Amino acid sequence: MDLDLVIGYNLTKELKEFFKINNVNRLYVITDTIVSQLYMKYIDGVIKNWDYNTYIIPSGEESKNMDTVFSIYNDLLDSNIDRNTYILAFGGGVVGDIAGFVASTYKRGLKYVQIPTTLLSQIDSSIGGKVGVDYGGYKNIIGSFYFPEKVFIDTYFLTTLPKREITSGLGEVFKYGLIYDYELFQYTKDNLDKIYEMDLNVLNIIIKKSVSIKEKIVSQDKKDFGLRRILNFGHTIGHSIEAYYGFNRYNHGEAVILGILYESYIAKNLGLIDRNYFNEIHDILLPLVKPIKFQGNEIYDLLEIMENDKKNILEEITMVLPIDKGRVKIFNNIDKDLIINSLKGEWF
Numbered sequence: 001m002d003l004d005l006v007i008g009y010n011l012t013k014e015l016k017e018f019f020k021i022n023n024v025n026r027l028y029v030i031t032d033t034i035v036s037q038l039y040m041k042y043i044d045g046v047i048k049n050w051d052y053n054t055y056i057i058p059s060g061e062e063s064k065n066m067d068t069v070f071s072i073y074n075d076l077l078d079s080n081i082d083r084n085t086y087i088l089a090f091g092g093g094v095v096g097d098i099a100g101f102v103a104s105t106y107k108r109g110l111k112y113v114q115i116p117t118t119l120l121s122q123i124d125s126s127i128g129g130k131v132g133v134d135y136g137g138y139k140n141i142i143g144s145f146y147f148p149e150k151v152f153i154d155t156y157f158l159t160t161l162p163k164r165e166i167t168s169g170l171g172e173v174f175k176y177g178l179i180y181d182y183e184l185f186q187y188t189k190d191n192l193d194k195i196y197e198m199d200l201n202v203l204n205i206i207i208k209k210s211v212s213i214k215e216k217i218v219s220q221d222k223k224d225f226g227l228r229r230i231l232n233f234g235h236t237i238g239h240s241i242e243a244y245y246g247f248n249r250y251n252h253g254e255a256v257i258l259g260i261l262y263e264s265y266i267a268k269n270l271g272l273i274d275r276n277y278f279n280e281i282h283d284i285l286l287p288l289v290k291p292i293k294f295q296g297n298e299i300y301d302l303l304e305i306m307e308n309d310k311k312n313i314l315e316e317i318t319m320v321l322p323i324d325k326g327r328v329k330i331f332n333n334i335d336k337d338l339i340i341n342s343l344k345g346e347w348f
C-alpha cells in the first residue's frame, strides 16, 4: 500500500475531513502520559463530534512491551471496540509502534492513523509500516509490517519537545543525508541553530526531505530484505550502545549519532572515505552527543550485542558504511579489530 500522508501546521481541518470522508463513527485514541497532558484537550476539541475512547500509557520505552499490549486488548474488549473503529496513534515512536501493533493484531486488524508528535516519529517511525514491541531484552523483536491509513505530520506539536528529543530526531535526519542526500546533510548542518530555535520553515523542509527519502527507500523494499537495510547506517554500533546501557542512558537518535561517528571512523580506516569527509561528519556530530572511550570488557560486551543483532547472518557483524558523500554500501563480516579500534575512541 502507498503511504498516504500530509505534512503541515495545525492539521485539525484535514483530520476532521479524513474521518468524515471515511465515514468513521468511532475512534480509539492511544497516547502517553506526557502527550495527553500537553495535547489531550486539543485533540478532544478536534474529535468531539465522534464517539471515542482514550487509552493512556506511561511515557517512555519501558511501556513498549506485551504487558501494555495485553492491557490495551482488555480495554478494547471492555469497550466493545469493533472492526469499524479507527485506532489513533497519538504520540512519539513508542506510542506509534505499540498502537500500530495493537491495530495489526486485534480482531485480525483494525484501521489506524498516526499523528506522530516527536521529530523522530514524524521523520522516521511513523513512515514505513514497522510496528511492534520489545521482548526478552530485545528491541522490536515482536512485530509486523502494518501500514496506517494516513499519517498526519503536524509541526504544531514540535514546539514543546525537549532539546534532547530534537537531537534524537536530528540523528535520523543526518543519517538520511549521509546515506542518500548529501544536500540534506549540509542543509541540516547549516541550519542547526534555527532547528533548535524551532524555526518551523526550516523544520518543514527537513521533515519533507526526510520523509520523502524514507518513502522512496521503503517503497522499493517494503519487507526489509534489500535496499531498506541502508537505513541501518549508524545502527549496528548505535544499537549496541543503546542496549548496553539498558535503553535508558541514550535515546534512539542519540545512539544513532554515536553509531554514525564510530562507524564512519571504521569507513575511514578501511579507506572507503577520506579524512576530510570523516572530519566533516565528526565536526558536526561530535558536539551533539559526546562519544565514550570504551575499554576492556565494555568493548567485548558491545561486540557480543553486535554479534547477536537480528540483522546479522550467522555471527558475522554487518555494517552499512559510507563510501562517498550521500552514499553508503552494506559490508558483511567487518573485521572485529577495526571495531575495537574505533570503540576505543582514540579519534576524538
Ligand SMILES: NC(=O)c1ccc[n+]([C@@H]2O[C@H](COP(=O)([O-])OP(=O)(O)OC[C@H]3O[C@@H](n4cnc5c(N)ncnc54)[C@H](O)[C@@H]3O)[C@@H](O)[C@H]2O)c1
Pocket (backbone or CB within 6 Å): 032, 033, 034, 035, 038, 059, 060, 061, 064, 091, 092, 093, 094, 095, 097, 117, 118, 120, 121, 124, 125, 126, 127, 128, 129, 130, 131, 139, 140, 157, 158, 159, 160, 161, 162, 165, 168, 251, 252
Ligand atoms: N517503527 C519504526 O520504523 C521505528 C523507527 C525508528 C524508531 N522507532 C521506535 O521509536 C521509538 C522512539 O520514538 P521517540 O523518539 O518518538 O520516543 P518516545 O515516543 O518515547 O517520545 C520521546 C519522549 O517525548 C515525549 N513527547 C512526545 N511528543 C511530545 C511533544 N510533542 N512535546 C513534548 N514531549 C513529547 C514522550 O512522552 C517521550 O517522553 C523507539 O521505541 C524506537 O524503537 C521505530
